[in-house]
Each structure stands twice: as structure tokens, then as C-alpha cells.
Amino acid sequence: MTIWKLVTSEILHRKMNFALGVLAVMVASTSFIGSITLLQIHEADLVQGMNKLKDDTRKAMLKLGFNVVILPKDQNLADWYADDYASKYMPEDYVHKLANSRIVTVRHFLPSLQQKIEWPERKRKIILVGARGEVPNLHKNPVKPLVQPVPPGTISLGHELHRSMDLKVGEKVKLMGKEFTIHACHKERGNKDDITAWIYLAEAQELLDKQGLINAILALECLCTGDALPLIRKEIAAILPDTQVIERGSRALARAEARTKVEKEARITLENEKHLASILTPVVVTGCAVWVALLGFTNVRARREEIGVLRTLGVSAKSILVMFVSRHILVGVLGGALGFCAGVLAAVYFSTVLEGTRVQITSMDISVAGLLALSVGGAAALAVIAGWIPTMTAIRQDPAEVLREE
Amino acid sequence: MLEFKNINRWFDGPEGKVTALDEVCLSVSPGEFLAVRGPSGCGKTTLLLIAGGLLRPNTGQVSLDGHDPYALSPEMRSKMRASMIGFVFQQFHLIPYLTVQQNILAPSLALPAKGADQRAKELLSRFGLDDRAGHVPAQLSTGQRQRTALARALLNKPKIILADEPTGNLDEGNADIVFGYLSQYVAEGGCVLLVTHDVRAAAHATRTLQMVDGRIIQ
Structure with missing residues (x-):
């Protein structure tokens, strides 16, 4: 028992x-x-x-465009809003200064050179964008690049351009005397991107005779709220005093908020x-x-x-x-x-x-x-x-x- | 074996002090069957509880096998009870959910021993309960229940059995069987202190004392 x-x-x-x-x-x-x-x-x-x-917000921001644009300080904003590209220029080196700084409010930097031109070989008015992809910020954890660069010797075409001229990926086209292979043909976006051609930044600088110059740095602020803009402006002004910062993509900001x-x-x-x-x-x-x-x-x-x-x-x-x-x-x-x-x-x-x-x-x-x-x-x-x-x-x-x- | 010297025990009741035992002196020796007879309420159960180390007397001395049980700690007193005393009650007090065999083995919870199972089987056989070993108390007759209680009391081979009206609920035939077993235990060298009002007890006891109002008068 x-x-x-x-x-x-x-x-x-x-x-x-x-x-x-x-x-x-x-x-x-x-x-x-x-x-x-x-x-x-x-x-x-x-x-x-x-x-x-x-x-989703990150992707939305990518589609809506970057929400901060850094322009030369002497750029007339009325002209910029009218043309949607800057007529003044700044050194390409500015983007490296920014990337190597200890800036905390912005994560992605995309230098660009934009100009409305006449495509002489095609007799068409287009917006030519020279881009070199994202410049990595070395002081932060690496993040997935938001925009893939256009490889040198290639061109990406907006929907209206490749549709009206019946151009396909892999074909070769001449722009201002220089031959490019078509890298991508974008889908219809319903905005000026449809008449835009993207080429590698250095080649755009050469074609437009603007060696070492850019007219905008597109940046994505990582804090993703509207009240971060004054802080971003303050930080950028401290690093690049000869620039001004404009908010863009308010829809993206609204989504973030x-x-x-x-x-x-x-x-x-x-x-x-x-x-x-x-x-x-x-x-x-x-x-x-x-x-x-x-x-x-x-x-x-x-x-x-x-x-x-x-x-x-x-x-x-x-x-x-x-x-x-x-x-x-x-x-x-x-x-x-x-x-x-x-x-x-x-x-x-x-x-x-x-x-x-x-x-x-x-x-x-x-x-x-x-x-x-x-x-x-x-x-x-x-x-x-x-x-x-x-x-x-x-x-x-x-x-x-x-x-x-x- | 058991000795009481001038034991007094009283209780405080709503109407004042109630004396249960008054200067009680008695002794029980091995081989002796002592019956204490008296009417209900004369203090018989109190006498038995004090003898069993369950109720401390107010005054007087108790000696069990030469030791005062009330000088021991409660734990030691429990052990002493388990090893030296067997209890038999009028109401049997069997554990309702244990089988006959398990009830007989219940004292081994207090004093575990290797041969307990074998001893329980022997007791089952001796008390004619073999065919009831797996039954629970509710399935037994009153005589079988009291035999189970007796077998339980004997499991640890106690030196004394304290029996409180063990035949109170039994018919004459079963009462004789119980007295027979108690007499047999005494004949084997044990001793019994039986308290009862049953006049038949005198026929089986080696000595009988009369108790009235808490006093031993004879």
C-alpha cells in the first residue's frame, strides 16, 4: 500500500x-x-x-517617384515646376559627399541629369535622363537598391517612344550620333515617363556636353513622414550648402503617414x-x-x-x-x-x-x-x-x- | 504493558467543566484481556483515546511498554501507535474506496514493511475473507467488515489491541466470532483493552472492571 x-x-x-x-x-x-x-x-x-x-509603401514610393529632390541653390523653382527638370547644374561629386556623410534621414541617393531635347535621328521631342543608379550610403546597413541603373551603352524607352517608333528590346538605335542597344521598353505610365529615354549618366553628360555635372539628386527619405522634411533640409544644407531641397511625391508621403x-x-x-x-x-x-x-x-x-x-x-x-x-x-x-x-x-x-x-x-x-x-x-x-x-x-x-x- | 496512574481528564462544555475520567488507575499486562464495562457517557472512549496516545490527560501518567507516549513528539507518537497499538472500533472505520485487502494493508502506510503483502494474505485467510479480498466495504456484511477491521488492527503485530465497542453493531453470532479472535490474540501473547457495555464481554475477558461517571469502581 x-x-x-x-x-x-x-x-x-x-x-x-x-x-x-x-x-x-x-x-x-x-x-x-x-x-x-x-x-x-x-x-x-x-x-x-x-x-x-x-x-507596399516603399514600392509605392518607387512608383510615385522620390519624395525629395535636391536641386542647385540658384535654380528658379518656377522654371523647375514648369519644365520638371532643372536648368542649373551642380557637380556630380555632391552625391558622393552626401553618401559619405553621416546623414540619417535619407537612405537612397540617385543623381541624374535631365534635359528636354530634340531626338535628331527620330525628329521627336523627348526627355533625356542620364542616371547611374543608386549611390550606396556607406554609413548605414545596405538596403536593396530601389532603382536599377541603366548599363552603359544601353537605353531604356518610355512607352510612347517605343510604341510609336515600333522599337523592341535588343534593337539598336542612334541618339545624337551615338549608338545604343535598347535595354528596356517600359509599360504605359500615363505621365512624362512615356516620352522619356534613360541612358547611363556619363554618356548623357557627354552627349549634353555637361561632363561631371548633374541637375538633380533624387532622394528617398527613410523616416517616411512629412514632418521629417525640415530635418532633411537641415541635414542636407549642412553637407551641401549650395543646394535646395524640394518635397516630391506627396502621395507617397500620405501613404507613409x-x-x-x-x-x-x-x-x-x-x-x-x-x-x-x-x-x-x-x-x-x-x-x-x-x-x-x-x-x-x-x-x-x-x-x-x-x-x-x-x-x-x-x-x-x-x-x-x-x-x-x-x-x-x-x-x-x-x-x-x-x-x-x-x-x-x-x-x-x-x-x-x-x-x-x-x-x-x-x-x-x-x-x-x-x-x-x-x-x-x-x-x-x-x-x-x-x-x-x-x-x-x-x-x-x-x-x-x-x-x-x- | 499499559498502565494508568491517577488519570484525570475533563472537557470544558457550555455548562462548565465535564469530568470524563476521575483518578483512573489501571494496568493491562501481556496475555491479559481486560474488559471495562459501563454505560454510555461514562468515559470509556476517553479512556481508550488516552491509552492510544490520541488524547492527552489533564493530569496523571500513562505508560505504554514502559514509555510515556505524551512525552514524545507527535510524529514519534504516531510511529509508536503504528508499531504497538491495534485499534478496533464499533463503526469499523474502513476506508470506503479501498478493497478489503487494501484496508488491511492501510497500517503499512505508517509503518512500511517488506512482508506486509504476505501478512495481509495470511490475515485474509485467517479471518475467512479470501473470497472478499477485492471487495470494497460497501459490498461486505457487518460481520465481514468487523473482521476486516480486526485483520487491519493485527497487520503490524501490535503489542496491545484497543477495542471500542467492537461488537456494538454485530449480532450474537458475529460478536462471538470477534471475541473469539480477540481471545486467540491474547492467547498468543498479546493483550486487549476492551471498553464496552456488552455484558457478554465478561465471558471472554480475563478481567472485567466497571466504570461509572469516569471512575473505575471495581
Whole structure:
């Protein structure tokens, strides 16, 4: 005969009391694990959603154009707005100064030389853009280039140009006496890009007789909010005093601001959920603990005679303590394991079926095994703590009193 | 084996002090079957609880096998009870969810011994309970329940059996069987302190004392 045999036999004898105890712990555990899992899923969903929005915004900015343009200081802005390209020039070296500086507000730099010209061989007015791709910023973590350069000796054509002249990728064309291979034929964009030809910057400088000069640096500010512009201007003015900074692509900025707003609102919602869970979960857990304690008292009361007899037979108070604590641990472990399953399933069902979240449970910050250990360990501790007073009542019971009442 | 010297025990009740034992002196030696007879409420159960180390007397001295059980710590007193004393009660006090065999083995929770299982089987056989070994108390007759309780009392080979009205719930036939077993135990060198109001006990006891209002009068 062992204490363990006594515990298991008693559980089988008083199944209802045991089952109700397990149910109480399960409810507490389900509430705790369910809220943690759901909050973790919401957190992961928020991060994933924000990353996607960020990526979308980044792509949108690329399509909408760079949102900051650095122009020579003496450029008349009225002319620039009218022509959409600068008539004044600045050294190409400015972009290297910028790239090698410790500027923090801007990540991508794209020097360009633009001019509206007559394509002499085709008798067409076009916008010629000389670009050399992105100049890497050496002081920051490398990021994926937003614009791929046009390789030397090649030309990329806007939709209207290649369509009207029936030009295809790989064909050769002459521009201002120089032969180029067509590198890309762009799809229709519905703006001046459709009559634009892009060539390598050095070749544009040679054709336009502007060696070592550019007339704009397109830059993408990485902070992605409108209120960053004064800071960008201040930083650039400190590095390149002979320039001026113009905001472009306000639609992109609006998207970026909207994204920030969405993130802010999502974070507030998540914080509210956390706040609610921090109130509700302890209430549920406390309620269940009281339930377990009451069941414990009921059990002790039902076993009054049995405890008295065992003590009379010489069974020590310590053994009675082990007997009751073992029972409570069993209640806790079983309730915790069931509560873990119910909590996780409920959270996954709620988030995927009702909310349509696509987050996998494995993408949570807490591991599933860790959550199971937390549930089982926490539930066992809850059951033992809740059952402690009834257990103490049992071991302090005077066997003489039980026998005298006979 | 067991000796009481001027034992007094009283309880504080709503109507003042109630004396349960008044200057009680008695002794039980090995091979002796002492029956203490008296009406209900005369202090018989109190006498037995004090003898069993379960209720401390207010004054007086108890000696069990030469030791004062109340001089020991509660844990040591439990061990002493497990090793030296067997209890038999009127209400049997069997554990309802354990089988007959497991009930007989219950004292081994307090005093684990290697041969406990074998000893339990011997007792099952001796008390004619072999075919009831796997039954729970609710499936037994009253006589079988008391035999189970007797077998449980004997598992750890105690030096004394303290019996409180063991035949109170039994018919005459079963009562004789129980007395027979107790007499057999005494014949094997054990000793019994039986408290009862059953007049038949005198026929089996080696000595009988009368108790009235907490005093031994004979």
C-alpha cells in the first residue's frame, strides 16, 4: 500500500469532485493561455501587417517617384515646376559627399541629369535622363537598391517612344550620333515617363556636353513622414550648402503617414486588449482558485473520518499532506494540460476563423512548448495554492475528535 | 504493558467543566484481556483515546511498554501507535474506496514493511475473507467488515489491541466470532483493552472492571 495508491483510488471513488477541480483549473488555464496566445497572434499579425504595409509603401514610393529632390541653390523653382527638370547644374561629386556623410534621414541617393531635347535621328521631342543608379550610403546597413541603373551603352524607352517608333528590346538605335542597344521598353505610365529615354549618366553628360555635372539628386527619405522634411533640409544644407531641397511625391508621403497612423491605431488596440486581459484573466483565475479551494474543503469534509482513522493508525501528518498535495498537483497538471489545448485552440479559432488572421502559431514570440510548460506548471501551482488551506485543515484535524463523535 | 496512574481528564462544555475520567488507575499486562464495562457517557472512549496516545490527560501518567507516549513528539507518537497499538472500533472505520485487502494493508502506510503483502494474505485467510479480498466495504456484511477491521488492527503485530465497542453493531453470532479472535490474540501473547457495555464481554475477558461517571469502581 502506498500513498499514490490511496490518492488514485480516492480520485476514482470521488470522480465528480476531481472532475470539477480539473474543470476549474482548466477554465483558469484556458483563460490565461487563450489570452496570451491571442495577444501573441495579434502582435505577430500586427508586425507582419506593418512589414507588408512598409514594403507596399516603399514600392509605392518607387512608383510615385522620390519624395525629395535636391536641386542647385540658384535654380528658379518656377522654371523647375514648369519644365520638371532643372536648368542649373551642380557637380556630380555632391552625391558622393552626401553618401559619405553621416546623414540619417535619407537612405537612397540617385543623381541624374535631365534635359528636354530634340531626338535628331527620330525628329521627336523627348526627355533625356542620364542616371547611374543608386549611390550606396556607406554609413548605414545596405538596403536593396530601389532603382536599377541603366548599363552603359544601353537605353531604356518610355512607352510612347517605343510604341510609336515600333522599337523592341535588343534593337539598336542612334541618339545624337551615338549608338545604343535598347535595354528596356517600359509599360504605359500615363505621365512624362512615356516620352522619356534613360541612358547611363556619363554618356548623357557627354552627349549634353555637361561632363561631371548633374541637375538633380533624387532622394528617398527613410523616416517616411512629412514632418521629417525640415530635418532633411537641415541635414542636407549642412553637407551641401549650395543646394535646395524640394518635397516630391506627396502621395507617397500620405501613404507613409497613413501607414504610421494605422500602426499607431493597431498598437493602441493591442494595448487595450492587453489591458483588458490583464484585468479579466486575474479575475477568472482568482474565481477558479476559489472554486478549487471550495472543492478542496468539500473533499476534506467528506474524508474527515478517513483522515481521522489514518492518523489513528499512525499515518503521519506529513503523509496526509503529501496525499492532498499530490491530489492537487494531479488536478493542476490535468487541468493545465487540458486548459492549454483549449486555450490555444480557442485563440487560433478566434483569430483565424472569426478574425481571418493568417498568422501561424509558430511565429509567436513564446514557444508552444514554453506555453505548455507555463500552463501545466502554473496550473499545478494554482491548484496547490488554492488547496493549501483545505490541506492544512486536513492535517490539523484531531483524530480523537472524530472518534469521540462516533 | 499499559498502565494508568491517577488519570484525570475533563472537557470544558457550555455548562462548565465535564469530568470524563476521575483518578483512573489501571494496568493491562501481556496475555491479559481486560474488559471495562459501563454505560454510555461514562468515559470509556476517553479512556481508550488516552491509552492510544490520541488524547492527552489533564493530569496523571500513562505508560505504554514502559514509555510515556505524551512525552514524545507527535510524529514519534504516531510511529509508536503504528508499531504497538491495534485499534478496533464499533463503526469499523474502513476506508470506503479501498478493497478489503487494501484496508488491511492501510497500517503499512505508517509503518512500511517488506512482508506486509504476505501478512495481509495470511490475515485474509485467517479471518475467512479470501473470497472478499477485492471487495470494497460497501459490498461486505457487518460481520465481514468487523473482521476486516480486526485483520487491519493485527497487520503490524501490535503489542496491545484497543477495542471500542467492537461488537456494538454485530449480532450474537458475529460478536462471538470477534471475541473469539480477540481471545486467540491474547492467547498468543498479546493483550486487549476492551471498553464496552456488552455484558457478554465478561465471558471472554480475563478481567472485567466497571466504570461509572469516569471512575473505575471495581
